[in-house]
Amino acid sequence: MAERPEDLNLPNAVITRIIKEALPEGVNVSKEARRAISQAASVFVLYATSCANNFAMKAKRKTLNAGDVMAAMEEMEFERFIQPLQEALEAYKKGQRGKKEASEQKRKDREKKADDENDRSKEDNEEHMDEEQDDGEAEEEVEN
Amino acid sequence: MSGSKEEEKVPGRSTSLPMSRVKLIMKSSPDVSHINQDALFLTTKATELFVQHLAQYSFRKGCGGESNALGYSDLAKAAEESEPFHFLTDILPKKILARDYLRSLEERSEDSD
Numbered sequence: 564m565a566e567r568p569e570d571l572n573l574p575n576a577v578i579t580r581i582i583k584e585a586l587p588e589g590v591n592v593s594k595e596a597r598r599a600i601s602q603a604a605s606v607f608v609l610y611a612t613s614c615a616n617n618f619a620m621k622a623k624r625k626t627l628n629a630g631d632v633m634a635a636m637e638e639m640e641f642e643r644f645i646q647p648l649q650e651a652l653e654a655y656k657k658g659q660r661g662k663k664e665a666s667e668q669k670r671k672d673r674e675k676k677a678d679d680e681n682d683r684s685k686e687d688n689e690e691h692m693d694e695e696q697d698d699g700e701a702e703e704e705v706e707n
Numbered sequence: 708m709s710g711s712k713e714e715e716k717v718p719g720r721s722t723s724l725p726m727s728r729v730k731l732i733m734k735s736s737p738d739v740s741h742i743n744q745d746a747l748f749l750t751t752k753a754t755e756l757f758v759q760h761l762a763q764y765s766f767r768k769g770c771g772g773e774s775n776a777l778g779y780s781d782l783a784k785a786a787e788e789s790e791p792f793h794f795l796t797d798i799l800p801k802k803i804l805a806r807d808y809l810r811s812l813e814e815r816s817e818d819s820d
Binding site: 600 | 725750754759760799
């Protein structure tokens with residue numbers, strides 16, 4: 564549980580970095596704007612959680628799952644996030660599964676994908692993510 | 708929780724924002740009991756996309772294009788004008804001049820007379 568009110572803020576350094584990377588180089592973001600975006604992000608988490616929770620409750624489940632979050636995005640009119648989220652989740656799951664299994668799966672996927680999909684550079688990106696995630700894995704587990 | 712500071716960048720991590728912090732915010736909602744790992748990951752990732760999108764949208768639609776700057780008023784404008792960002796109007800109120808506010812107060816009191 565959150566003990567201090569600051570616990571409900573997201574780390575400013577990370578928010579600032581995401582904003583910077585999203586905008587063209589050299590754009591000046593005022594301190595007030597940064598703080599406002601950070602607060603907006605916290606409110607977004609709460610709003611998404613509450614929407615997702617409604618879906619879980621409707622289905623009489625006590626645990627929020629991935630489908631609930633996706634349904635929440637649609638309800639909140641952030642459909643544009645759905646596809647990138649699906650891709651990120653796949654990559655994340657692969658990373659969690661471990662290196663050997665992931666690379667084996669990847670080979671299979673690649674063969675399949677090459678046949679029925681013309682997904683340009685996506686595979687290269689995924690490959691990268693898998694490799695990167697292996698380092699981060701221990702970190703994630705501690706965090707949970 | 709790992710590391711001394713949550714702000715620190717962990718190389719090779721799949722999310723930029725710390726999932727532990729997002730989980731804390733999610734759990735602060737009274738009717739939420741359990742969150743599975745995928746749902747937590749997705750919410751964290753969605754928040755990152757949201758920050759990107761809010762910054763880009765506000766910059767594009769705001770007056771920042773000419774001055775090459777993103778200010779509070781651009782965000783308040785986005786909250787007011789864009790349907791998906793509408794839930795932010797409470798925390799991003801449009802700023803008005805004290806002069807205008809006082810005038811609107813006067814008008815209101817005249818109305819009620």
